[in-house]
Amino acid sequence: MIAHLRGRLLLKTPGRVIVEAGGVGYEVTISIPTFTALPAEGAEVALHIYTQVREDLLALFGFLALDEKRLFERLITVSGVGPKLAVTILSGLSPERTVAAIRGQDHATLTRIPGVGKKLAERLVVELKDKLEDMAAAPAPAPAGPAAEDVLSALVNLGYQRPAAQKAIETAIAKKPAAGESFDELFRMALQVIR
Template sequence: MISRLRGILLEKRTDYAVVDVGGVGYGLTIPISAFPHLPDLGKEVRLFTYTHVREDVLALFGFLEETDRKLFEHLITVNGVGPRLAVTILSGLPAPELLDAIRAGDGQRLQRIPGIGRKTGERIILELREKLGALEAPEKAAGTPGGAIDKEVVSALINLGCTPAAADKAVDLARRKGAPAEFEPLFRMALELVRS
């Protein structure tokens, strides 16, 4: 899985970017809200990515912030929300506003996004409201000692097949049980917690 790219921005459109990494141009679908924040062509860009694989499709989705990628990953777990609709949702509402709408149960605000009807909006709120703590945890953890390590362990667990929520929960529990702020011991303890 490709989880982050750093390279030269070759092309940018409102919903698409091409990044040259070592002579290979990676095409990524991006939220429209990310477009104004991309650097000029020929400049270095860093994007957090999600690799979507189906039988007939391999697609990359790019995000300027890890929080956006995590929110995207949670959105696509909602029944009826695929990667394209998840990008549309992030294009329609910035992550902080989307989190506020979900937290407040504001289905009306979600329904203003193209492709989101009443039922889909309610489903997003119902399925993601409980996961908000997991969505916010990496941001809070980043300011604490070991926060970057926590993020790396969560990412490693996700790459092994854990859901983002389960990975966040396992790392939080491991830290509460006294795991040191070092990658290997924290990873081992979190992995044991996931398996149990």
């Protein structure tokens, strides 16, 4: 089994990289947080790897952070969660927020992730809430004003990735704290940051 891969980053796109190691290019599926933390193409990169082997498939899933890989491995133990959906979950929420949502039985946060419905959110909570004690859960971020959740929802509906949208909102509020009170103002400022 391939558990770790170090080599030159030949190609990176959201969701996929190709890493050359020993003259072989390995295609690896990645999450959005891993993608945003990757160095530039041509640089050396080291990824923690989960290898999926089926009779018709050999697929690699890569993570820069070991904690993200460990959470991925827990997620795929849940009935109905395969590796691709686990990557989608990790792309929709940071590992800390995912752990916090599962341990806090926060179905609403989990169902905001594409592909996670009410039943799957309940299953994630039931099957994992007692298996994540060794993973630190960050406290849920305090709302940054009444408009922040609405602006986040609007940006995600426009096609922006949730982590990028959250960061844009946080940046906008850091620049002007009063913006968190007004949907229009916060939305405009967040759009300027995210572009």
